[in-house]
Amino acid sequence: MNGAHFVVKALQQQGVKQVFGYPGGAIMPVYDALYDCGVDHLLCRHEQGAAMAAIGYARSTGGVGVCIATSGPGATNLITGLADALLDSVPIVAITGQVASPLIGTDAFQEVDVLGMSLSCTKHSFMVQRAEDLGSVIAQAFEVARSGRPGPVLVDIPKDIQLAAVEHACITHSVSEPDAPELSDITAARELLGQAKKPLLYVGGGVTLAHAEAELRDFLAKTKMPSMTTLKGIGTIAPEQYAFLGMVGMHGTKAANFAVQEADLLVVAGARFDDRVTGKLDEFAVNAKVIHLDIDAAELGKLRKADVAIAADLKQVLPQLAMPLDIDDWQQHTIAMRQEYHWRYDHPGEAIYAPLLLKQLSDMAPKNTVVACDVGQHQMWVAQHIEFDSPHDHLSSSGLGTMGFGVPAAVGAQVARPHDTVIAVSGDGSFMMNVQELGTIKRRKLPVKILLIDNQRLGMVRQWQQLFFEGRYSETILTDNPDFVALAAAFDIPGETIVVKEQVQPALERMLNSKGAYILHVAISEEENVWPLVPPGAANDKMMEEC
Amino acid sequence: MLHHLTVTAQHSPELLERVLRVMRHRGFSVQNMQMNLDSDNQQVELHVAVASERAIALLTAQLTKLIGVTAVSLTDRTAEPKLAVV
Ligand SMILES: Cc1ncc(C[n+]2csc(CCOP(=O)(O)OP(=O)(O)O)c2C)c(N)n1
Numbered sequence: 001m002n003g004a005h006f007v008v009k010a011l012q013q014q015g016v017k018q019v020f021g022y023p024g025g026a027i028m029p030v031y032d033a034l035y036d037c038g039v040d041h042l043l044c045r046h047e048q049g050a051a052m053a054a055i056g057y058a059r060s061t062g063g064v065g066v067c068i069a070t071s072g073p074g075a076t077n078l079i080t081g082l083a084d085a086l087l088d089s090v091p092i093v094a095i096t097g098q099v100a101s102p103l104i105g106t107d108a109f110q111e112v113d114v115l116g117m118s119l120s121c122t123k124h125s126f127m128v129q130r131a132e133d134l135g136s137v138i139a140q141a142f143e144v145a146r147s148g149r150p151g152p153v154l155v156d157i158p159k160d161i162q163l164a165a166v167e168h169a170c171i172t173h174s175v176s177e178p179d180a181p182e183l184s185d186i187t188a189a190r191e192l193l194g195q196a197k198k199p200l201l202y203v204g205g206g207v208t209l210a211h212a213e214a215e216l217r218d219f220l221a222k223t224k225m226p227s228m229t230t231l232k233g234i235g236t237i238a239p240e241q242y243a244f245l246g247m248v249g250m251h252g253t254k255a256a257n258f259a260v261q262e263a264d265l266l267v268v269a270g271a272r273f274d275d276r277v278t279g280k281l282d283e284f285a286v287n288a289k290v291i292h293l294d295i296d297a298a299e300l301g302k303l304r305k306a307d308v309a310i311a312a313d314l315k316q317v318l319p320q321l322a323m324p325l326d327i328d329d330w331q332q333h334t335i336a337m338r339q340e341y342h343w344r345y346d347h348p349g350e351a352i353y354a355p356l357l358l359k360q361l362s363d364m365a366p367k368n369t370v371v372a373c374d375v376g377q378h379q380m381w382v383a384q385h386i387e388f389d390s391p392h393d394h395l396s397s398s399g400l401g402t403m404g405f406g407v408p409a410a411v412g413a414q415v416a417r418p419h420d421t422v423i424a425v426s427g428d429g430s431f432m433m434n435v436q437e438l439g440t441i442k443r444r445k446l447p448v449k450i451l452l453i454d455n456q457r458l459g460m461v462r463q464w465q466q467l468f469f470e471g472r473y474s475e476t477i478l479t480d481n482p483d484f485v486a487l488a489a490a491f492d493i494p495g496e497t498i499v500v501k502e503q504v505q506p507a508l509e510r511m512l513n514s515k516g517a518y519i520l521h522v523a524i525s526e527e528e529n530v531w532p533l534v535p536p537g538a539a540n541d542k543m544m545e546e547c
Numbered sequence: 548m549l550h551h552l553t554v555t556a557q558h559s560p561e562l563l564e565r566v567l568r569v570m571r572h573r574g575f576s577v578q579n580m581q582m583n584l585d586s587d588n589q590q591v592e593l594h595v596a597v598a599s600e601r602a603i604a605l606l607t608a609q610l611t612k613l614i615g616v617t618a619v620s621l622t623d624r625t626a627e628p629k630l631a632v633v
Contacts, residue, residue: 115561119568124614127560144614298608 003131004029004162007095008037010138010171016066018042018057018415020050022077024070026110027097029162031068042415042444045436047074049408051081052434054092056412058085059395060370060422062211064145065092065412071099072110075156076117080402083121085152087399088232089209091145092152093138098127100160114156123151131164135171143173149296150209178295181312186320189291189308193223193323196265196289198330201225202248202277205232205398206270206294208391210314215322216269217241222322226334228256230271231398235388243334249277250534251380254341257532257540259334260285267321268292270314273303274399283539293317343385350500351525354378354453357504358385361423361451364508369393369421370413374406374430376460378453380530382425404433407450411437414446421449421512428454428481438491441517449511450493450519452484455526463529467544468536488519495519549578550603554593554610555618558584562591562615569609575599594622 001009007030011019018040023031034041044050047069054065069078075096085092099108118125124144126137134157141153193199201223207216213236220227226243229236237244246253248260260266266288271277278284281303292299292306293314300309310317347353358381371386372395373379379396388394395413397405410424431452441448455462458476465473485495495518498507504522511520532543556562563582570577579596597606603621610619 116564119561119565120572296612298605298612300608301602302605302608 001166002029002162003134003157003164003166004033005037006134006166007138007157007162008033008039010135011039011066012037013171014064014138014142016064019066019068020044020053020057020412021068022047022050022070022074024074024097024110026071026099026159027068027074027095027162029159030095030097030157041068042411042440044408044411045439046434047077048080048404049411049434049437049440051078051092051094052084052405052408053412053415053440054094055081055085055088055090056372056395056409057416058090058092058412059409060392060413061416062208062392063091064142065090066095067092068095070097070110071114072112075114076112079117079121082118082152082154084397084400084402084405086121086123088397089150089205090152091150093141093145094152094154096154096156097162098156098158101129101158102160104158114154118154118156121152122154125154125156127156128158128161131161131166134161134166136173139171139173148178149206178311178313181310181317181320185308185310186317189310189321190323192265192289192291192308193267193321193325196325197327198263199223199225199265199267199325199327200259200263200288201227202260202266202268202271203227203229203233203236204269204271205230205391207233207236207314210270210295212314212318213391215315215318219318219322223325224331225267225325225327226259226331228252228260230274230277231383231396233271233391234383234396235391235394238389239387243331243338245334245338247383249540250279251384251530251532252540253384254532254543255334255337257534257543258337261287261539261541263288266290268294268306269318270294272299278303279534279538279540352498352501352504352522354381354522354524354528355385356501357508357522358382358425360504361508362386364512365423366421366512368417369423370395370410370417372406372410372413372422372424373397374424374426375401375403376427376430376458377455377463377528377530378425378427378459403430406430407434407437407448408440410448411440411446414448415444422447423449423451425451425453427459428452428456428478428484429458431484435487438488438493441493442491445516447514447516449514449517450488450495451511452519452521453524454481454484454521455524455528456481457526459526460530462526466529467533484521485519493517493519495521497521497523499523548600548603549596549598551622552595552597552607553618553620553622554595554616556591556593556613557615557617558588558591559615563593565613566593566610566616569613570595570597570606573606573609574601575606
């Protein structure tokens with residue numbers, strides 16, 4: 001067996017059934033091994049697409065995604081995907097071919113220092129130096145990717161090592177379990193909980209990464225504490241949960257943004273005080289003490305000092321903190337805020353109102369529908385107006401905010417969950433960033449639905465230009481967009497364009513009922529903005545609203 | 548503020564880059580450094596003096612997370628840099 005076959009066997013040992021990638025010279029032995037090995041490889045049409053498909057696969061299932069690329073340009077094309085996975089803590093393993101060991105450092109054809117490039121955009125990376133290390137490196141790569149705070153891991157394999165003879169051996173690797181929380185910390189946290197009059201739960205993506213959704217829901221059932229989530233936390237808390245206030249932060253709900261400023265205790269579960277959440281940090285939740293729970297000790301105290309900081313597995317900690325609380329007045333107050341500030345969908349005129357359209361979609365879509373978003377206004381409208389029952393159903397590039405994420409992430413999710421409806425919600429700017437992945441949809445005949453919200457603008461940037469740059473619309477006008485329906489048709493994807501409100505319902509039905517892929521191209525006004533908005537440098541309760 | 552750190556790690560060709568990248572990126576400037584590799588090239592010990600306005604715990608927490616780093620300790624030479632009296 002050669003190194004390349006060994007790599008494929010090692011992937012199989014990890015339970016990998018699906019990989020995404022793009023071949024090239026330095027990875028040819030691995031592609032040769034993939035040819036008839038039983039691992040399904042989906043050819044994406046750009047390595048960035050492969051990385052984001054792997055992310056979509058991982059996020060929609062809670063498993064590890066795998067992508068493969070060649071040396072040089074193949075590897076550099078993966079980088080944005082790796083950075084995206086790093087900022088959103090997504091477990092993916094990327095395998096890259098490298099020029100043969102004797103050529104490394106000679107500026108050989110398609111040689112770049114991939115290990116060097118990986119240092120700032122992966123959780124960890126390896127360059128395999130000896131064929132006999134392949135087994136332990138691949139096993140470690142998977143373990144590092146999924147353990148603790150998950151993240152992307154890159155394995156760079158020189159071509160001579162892919163071709164070298166290797167003995168097959170079963171290799172696993174295990175990392176040490178995280179320490180159990182200290183009893184004294186638990187006692188201190190319970191004391192703070194007992195004293196609090198206005199506690200608020202602030203839930204991030206870490207709860208799902210810890211597979212602790214059930215423990216979290218149980219914590220909420222016991223404490224009846226008002227709660228809010230980050231963008232990545234969406235879906236962790238059932239939308240109908242008692243005193244759930246929605247998303248907090250720049251485009252969060254008024255209820256969450258007001259409540260957080262009133263709270264006297266924040267229980268932070270798997271979240272990290274991101275600037276899009278906190279607004280002006282030193283005016284964020286100024287009245288609150290903080291209990292910060294995270295597996296990553298480096299997050300504790302990084303931006304906000306915690307009164308009790310517990311670095312541990314949320315699955316273990318949350319049950320230890322679940323206790324009934326005496327907070328009736330506060331519960332009623334937050335529920336009243338939730339009612340007072342609910343979303344409104346009345347909107348004058350015939351033109352399609354994207355928030356209402358997404359609300360209609362939310363009401364019509366079958367259970368377990370996955371929505372993969374791109375980045376911009378439409379992404380925030382999805383977060384605001386579509387209700388999710390599971391965080392695995394809402395794929396949104398949160399930390400890196402990567403335009404071009406939606407379509408390839410939807411590809412990965414559809415491959416992972418062939419029986420569920422998968423919808424990519426995109427903008428006319430973002431869609432063009434990975435439009436080549438329509439080729440991947442065609443190749444595999446994936447029934448991905450594309451909802452393209454077209455304002456003929458780079459809308460989110462346009463909104464900021466309007467509000468903060470005196471309406472100087474520098475390079476954000478896209479009136480020269482292509483005919484998107486014709487573009488999709490070139491990939492055998494049928495679709496239609498709609499422009500007025502009354503077309504929405506039947507068009508959504510046609511899209512949802514279509515057997516195969518479909519594009520619903522929705523023309524909206526370029527003047528529609530995302531509200532509310534916490535302007536840069538302001539506290540969360542200083543939200544701007546539509547005037 | 549000047550801090551003296553000792554970082555112990557399993558040796559790998561890129562270890563030094565990993566450690567130095569984290570120091571730079573997290574806002575710490577290296578003032579002085581010494582690296583020792585044990586006789587069988589397995590274990591590295593780095594003695595580094597770093598300066599920053601930021602709390603040193605922010606750096607030690609990030610260094611501790613690096614795969615291969617086995618220990619990070621602050622040595623008691625930590626002191627305010629001497630200020631010249633003008
Ligand atoms: C790769 C990348 N480049 C640039 C940006 C900056 N950016 C953020 S939102 C946005 C506009 C997105 O436009 P569109 O996809 O049409 O969505 P809309 O805001 O109009 O809904 C831009 C350019 C980004 N997030 N990602």
